[in-house]
Amino acid sequence: MLKIKNLEAGYGKLRVLKKISLHVDPGEIVTLIGANGAGKTTLLSTITGLIRSCGGEIVLKGENITRTPAEKIVGKGCSLVPEGRQVFATMTVRENLVLGGYVQHARGNKKFRDYLEHIYELFPVLKERWDQLAGTLSGGEQQMLAMGRALMARPSLIMLDEPSTGLAPLVVKAIFGVIRRMREEGNTVLLIEQNAKAALGVADRGYVIETGKIILQGPSEDLLANKDVQRAYLGRDVE
């Protein structure tokens, strides 16, 4: 699905990503965990074309999208749920969702209504509040709206940037429940998280990023058993 090789990117003279290589297979949930400033969001911004890479390549479904401009990325089947939700606060829930599906709409996809219904089924709370302004939703509801908005584009790959940030534990649990369900429905997910325990709990595989380099990777259970991961990301005191 997604294959990244030796990706390098940064801001001005600051090189944040140092030859990142990773891949996501169809139907997988892959998580990228790491501390603040390790380069997680930079990686997503580079994949979505918001930042231009200065080396390496990004291949999505066999197509090299390294130089594809940001506005065309969604059309290629890659959607991002940004950090801090970033829903359109002054638009209604339904308008936000419709906007998320504009790629499908523009193609004249007749199933557009079905997609919307499906999102309402996945997140019943959004159906209840369809006419409410997005800005009036709670943090958890906004997160669900942001996810629903991304799913409306019917992406082959959905990327989530820190979906658990600032949410109550119970809400986090609900969000991760939806991620699990997304996989059951055949979605492919790249999940960026600081909450390593929750992320590894839901993901098939994981990568650990540190100062712009992938220093560890493997099946989630292996990473959970790794003492370095436990010490640095799970807050466990390792004796």
Add this chain to the structure above:
Amino acid sequence: MYWEQEKECISRDDLAQLQLERLQSTLYRVATHVPFYRKKFKDLAISPEDISSLDDLSKLPFTTKQDLRDNYPYGLFAVPLREVVRIHASSGTTGQATVVGYTHNDIKNWSSLVARVLTGAGVTKDDVVQIAFGYGMFTGGFGLHYGAEAVGASVIPMSSGNTKRQLQIMEDFRTTALVCTPSYALLLADIMEEKGIDINALSLKYGLFGGEPWSEAMRNEIQNKLNIIATDNYGLSEVMGPGVAGECQERNGLHINEDHFLVEVINPDTLEPVAPGEIGEIVITTLTKEAFPVIRYRTRDLSRLLSESCPCGRTLTRMQRVMGRTDDMLIIKGVNVYPSQIEEVLFEIEGVKPHYQIVVERDGRLDKITVLVEVSEVIFFDQMKKQREMIELIKKRMATELGIGVGVKLVEEKSLERSEGKAKRIVDKRQL
């Protein structure tokens, strides 16, 4: 039958991506945690960031047995000792032992890689596996043990030696798969013959052999005598132990577990890669080891890679059975001679027992080799003429196969030392 089909039949393209990812993070980890590698990288003025493709591997430094000895016991460990759950030492076939360690994850991966080898050889959860490799510091016993348990087979941890008991257990416990060195399998076969044990009354189906080089002729002999499917498997403690590579039932080369090990073949003199398919020294880089990763470890084992695809469906590249060790390679009158070539010739001659020894001596300035061969009693005692004929025949075949003349001496049956582990094939009497 596969153990991890999605890995054993991975597309070559996906494999290359996986190998690169794992290589890069292994390099970052050794550069951070192992002072030995940090220094080596610095001396060569390279950093893990310079490695953008698998072809860049050749920029990296080698690791040798001597490096392991110099860092005895824990110098090359990449994790603190408290994260190590197992310590093994090399069998010390050639000198001072070297120490290796495993984390919890390493043991888990090791088990599943050996499970792949066992499954490829035909072993399932219905089998009774008798492990006649030494337990203890040697990786052979525990490696196969954990793999067989992962498969779900019933494991008999016999360990090596005590041949009489091995046979007793084999009969009583209805062993279906035998795990040992090929030379020990032959010894067991001989003793069965001697004791008049009926092979067909045993339940044996499979034999998984490793730990020493052997020949195709020896495989045939073992298969015939024990009435089993005999497969070869390969590994070394410095890299992990058994589970690095293993034959499937096609019995035509060992599938390398390439998602965990990067294998190169180099010319041991020039250290350059050999042309594809040529024989050279196997060099291995570990891709997933946590406690004891090695970069470009020179195994001193000689083999070559087979590029043709295998009918079994595995996409993992095969290596030919190990022909010998670079240390065992004899240079006689400028010709490279491997013990396995000598073995191949001997096995084809009727009346010759599968036990032999190669004696290397220095005669003036020239090296010469004499092969001591056990022959059946009938020939040894009764017929001088037949003896002379046999010596001539062996000499002639050797000259054709090796391109040099060798001395041949016939010895009485069972006069050569028997080994319960790795056979001692070469006696070097040179004072170098």
